[in-house]
Amino acid sequence: MRPKSVILGERLSLLAILLLVVLAALGWNDTVAQAGVGIAIFANVLLIGLFLLATLWTTRLASRIGLGLLIVMTVLNLLGFLYQVSVGALAEGMFGVLTAVQAAASLVAVVMLLRPNALAWYRAKAEENEA
Template sequence: MRPKSVILGERLSFLAMLLLLVLAVLGWNDTVAQAGAAIAVIANGLLIGLFLLATLLVTRMASRGGLVFLAILTVLNLLGFLYQVSEGALAQGLFGVLTSVQAAASLVAVVMLMRPNAMAWYRTMAEVSEA
């Protein structure tokens, strides 16, 4: 049975991915104007796909490597967010609010997935798979 922190971390991670998708749709025209449609599809699809892969590895397969990968993706996401804030480039209005909520949701998700009961579950699942 998965601990509550893993379940909540998974849900928050899926919320962050949903917000990434919404932000991709809202910013589609600007992204296409700057980089082209192919790059926009590849970049957004790759980002969401990597977050999805890492989340599923952690929450369904109890992968510590997946957790490290998800943490790295989250740190890179937060660094990009903080850079936007520091440069005054964070969008105004709904886009800026959703960007902030997405960054917070991804951070809290990783924190929940690193709680002691989640770490104990990862260890237990590793022992079960070795047996």
């Protein structure tokens, strides 16, 4: 049975992914104007797909590789968010608020997935798979 921290981490990560979808939709016209339709589709599908894949690997299969990927992607996401804040480029209005909430949700999700009971669950699942 999955620990509560893994379940909460999964839910927060899925919330962050849902917010990525909303942000992609809200920023679609700007992204297409800057990069074109093909790159906009590729970038959004890749980002959202990798976050979803890493979340499901981590929370459903107890994958340490998935957890590592999720940590790396969350750190990169947070660095991008903090860079936007530091140079004053964070969007105003609802887009900026959703960006901040998305970054916070993904950070808290990873923190929940790194709690001691979650780490013990990953270890126990790894031992089960080895046996």
